[in-house]
Amino acid sequence: MILRALFLTGAWFTLSLVVLLLAGARLRRLHTAISLVWLAAVLGLGDVFALLTFGRPSEVMLLTALTAALGLVCIWRLRDWNAFGQVAWLTTLIITPLFLVYAYSVIIATELAPASFAVALMFLFLQSIASLVALTHMFENIDISCRVRWHNRIERLNPAPGFLPMVSLHLPAYDEPPQVVEETLRALAALDYPNYEVLVVDNNTPDESTWRPIERLCRELGPRFRFIHLDNWPGFKSGALNFGLTQTSPSAELIGVIDADYQVEPSFLRELVPAFTDPQVAFIQAPQDYRDFKPGDFSEAMYYSYEYFFRVPMPVRNEHNAIIFSGTMGLIRKSVLQEIGGWSEWCVTEDAEASLRVLKLGYKSLYFHRSLGRGLMPCTFAGLKKQRFRWCFGNVQILRTHWESLMPWAHWIDPQNRLTLAQRYFYLAGCLQWFSDAFNFAFVCFLVAGGMIKLGAAHFTILPITGPWISLAFIFILLNLWRLAWVLRNALKLSWGLAFRSMYGMFSVGWVVALASFQALIQFKTTFMRTPKTTGDARVLNGLFATQWEAGIGLLCLALGASILALADRTPNTLFIGGLLLLQSSLYLTSPIYGMFYKSCS
Numbered sequence: 001m002i003l004r005a006l007f008l009t010g011a012w013f014t015l016s017l018v019v020l021l022l023a024g025a026r027l028r029r030l031h032t033a034i035s036l037v038w039l040a041a042v043l044g045l046g047d048v049f050a051l052l053t054f055g056r057p058s059e060v061m062l063l064t065a066l067t068a069a070l071g072l073v074c075i076w077r078l079r080d081w082n083a084f085g086q087v088a089w090l091t092t093l094i095i096t097p098l099f100l101v102y103a104y105s106v107i108i109a110t111e112l113a114p115a116s117f118a119v120a121l122m123f124l125f126l127q128s129i130a131s132l133v134a135l136t137h138m139f140e141n142i143d144i145s146c147r148v149r150w151h152n153r154i155e156r157l158n159p160a161p162g163f164l165p166m167v168s169l170h171l172p173a174y175d176e177p178p179q180v181v182e183e184t185l186r187a188l189a190a191l192d193y194p195n196y197e198v199l200v201v202d203n204n205t206p207d208e209s210t211w212r213p214i215e216r217l218c219r220e221l222g223p224r225f226r227f228i229h230l231d232n233w234p235g236f237k238s239g240a241l242n243f244g245l246t247q248t249s250p251s252a253e254l255i256g257v258i259d260a261d262y263q264v265e266p267s268f269l270r271e272l273v274p275a276f277t278d279p280q281v282a283f284i285q286a287p288q289d290y291r292d293f294k295p296g297d298f299s300e301a302m303y304y305s306y307e308y309f310f311r312v313p314m315p316v317r318n319e320h321n322a323i324i325f326s327g328t329m330g331l332i333r334k335s336v337l338q339e340i341g342g343w344s345e346w347c348v349t350e351d352a353e354a355s356l357r358v359l360k361l362g363y364k365s366l367y368f369h370r371s372l373g374r375g376l377m378p379c380t381f382a383g384l385k386k387q388r389f390r391w392c393f394g395n396v397q398i399l400r401t402h403w404e405s406l407m408p409w410a411h412w413i414d415p416q417n418r419l420t421l422a423q424r425y426f427y428l429a430g431c432l433q434w435f436s437d438a439f440n441f442a443f444v445c446f447l448v449a450g451g452m453i454k455l456g457a458a459h460f461t462i463l464p465i466t467g468p469w470i471s472l473a474f475i476f477i478l479l480n481l482w483r484l485a486w487v488l489r490n491a492l493k494l495s496w497g498l499a500f501r502s503m504y505g506m507f508s509v510g511w512v513v514a515l516a517s518f519q520a521l522i523q524f525k526t527t528f529m530r531t532p533k534t535t536g537d538a539r540v541l542n543g544l545f546a547t548q549w550e551a552g553i554g555l556l557c558l559a560l561g562a563s564i565l566a567l568a569d570r571t572p573n574t575l576f577i578g579g580l581l582l583l584q585s586s587l588y589l590t591s592p593i594y595g596m597f598y599k600s601c602s
Helices: 002-023 032-053 057-077 083-109 114-146 178-189 208-221 236-247 268-277 298-311 313-318 334-339 350-360 381-406 421-456 467-491 496-508 510-522 539-546 548-567 572-597
Strands: 166-173 196-203 225-230 252-257 281-285 289-291 330-333 364-367 373-376
Touching: 002 032, 002 057, 002 083, 002 467, 032 057, 032 083, 057 083, 083 114, 083 467, 114 313, 114 421, 114 467, 166 178, 166 236, 178 196, 178 208, 178 225, 196 208, 196 236, 208 225, 225 236, 236 334, 236 350, 252 268, 252 334, 268 281, 268 330, 281 350, 289 298, 289 373, 298 313, 298 467, 298 496, 298 572, 313 364, 313 421, 330 334, 330 350, 350 364, 350 381, 381 421, 381 510, 381 539, 381 572, 421 510, 421 548, 421 572, 467 496, 467 572, 496 510, 496 572, 510 548, 510 572, 539 548, 539 572, 548 572
Parallel strands: 166 196, 166 252, 196 225, 281 364
Antiparallel strands: 252 330, 281 330
């Protein structure tokens, strides 16, 4: 019965997702009748397929009735989504656990040696967690593309005449090129706001000739600008920001963090400050945006892989008061920052960690859905990898420290924890999503082991694979790749070609993200990895050297996959393993290709 149910739900899932990817972002109407008609059409067509394939009308009717009931709940709960999004999410929720149950039943029903059985169960466990993480990505993707009615989308705030609280802008710097910081400071000097100060905190820059020009420029720009140089100061960036907090003007009500390479627009403060007329608003975040990428270059693809976060997860999270404070281009209320004890110096993503502690106190956050300034992307691929390593490591640090606060029962244990269920979900999902690349690497390890066994004609079985398993896995992989490119195309308004290049740009840093997530599980602290703002010579050689592990993994998958397809038997099982190895090789070999040709700032 499980297999028949899987085929029926597979038909529903495939139909609903294909239509979603073809027309889901185009349907901009909300009506319960449309949702009900589409739900009935999907279920009816799937039922016809099932009845023609294996009959059993009683089973088909029972499963259809249960799904229809769940569909009504789904339509009611997701009434801000269009019909295509509602039904696609429903069928995804149904087929995912069914597929896992089927995989477990295959393992149990197959006579496996104890070692094979243990390996198969381990694979199923990883697959189950990876599936749950994939569901969180799927929800965000459908929400951003199929949501017709937004409740908290902010692209402009109403001016608040006479509301001009003092803002203290903090610019932490460590060994930054003086010309880059100069551009940032001159942009801050041109802000169209009467009541602000700029505090430059240079911590531990070893060469005096690097920070002295910045100090002189601050004097030239007038009394609004103050410069502080710290030697042997602990805490990296968050340590500098905490020191800056102690030096802030007593009259300042708001704190802004500006990275040393950001050029803000003159309207930056005028646009964001009105949010704080609401005393419950603790922070507001504008998108982190970038400049100096070249159209048609690899840096353009990486630019849109950055923009994905601020165009997909952040607007979705903003609907539930669950955004993160990502530091630069954001403002936070000074009293709230002091209330939570400042920035955590143990966390390398101190901004995101601070926002979680703020929301635990019951405050509100806002996401301003319009760019107000632009910085520099990492100049080299090695710098890009360092940045992604730090982001991933910091989020795992947050998960390790705050996981108890994110559990559904957290409020019962700690009544002071005022996080809503939605906030807990989005913060937990956001941290767990960083493990996606680690799950993919674990999958590669199973594939490589299975491929070697295939070539050696050994009797040991890594995982019993059946025809339905192969068919559905192939559909999942194909549709999920299509889904990611579809979201990039629709949410970021890209061509199909640029969407696919940006998607592979995301894949190109998969190994370093996997490495960071593994390391953060066994090692709580790490060195703060600064992103360099200048590049050197021998870019191609440096790019290859920075991606040697990815190249090795990709070449291994390529050689093994090609060997299996050329030398092993031509069964569907063999073709599937060989094809997956070739697909994985393309994901890993993207890294050395981007490493050789990626270049942002000069």
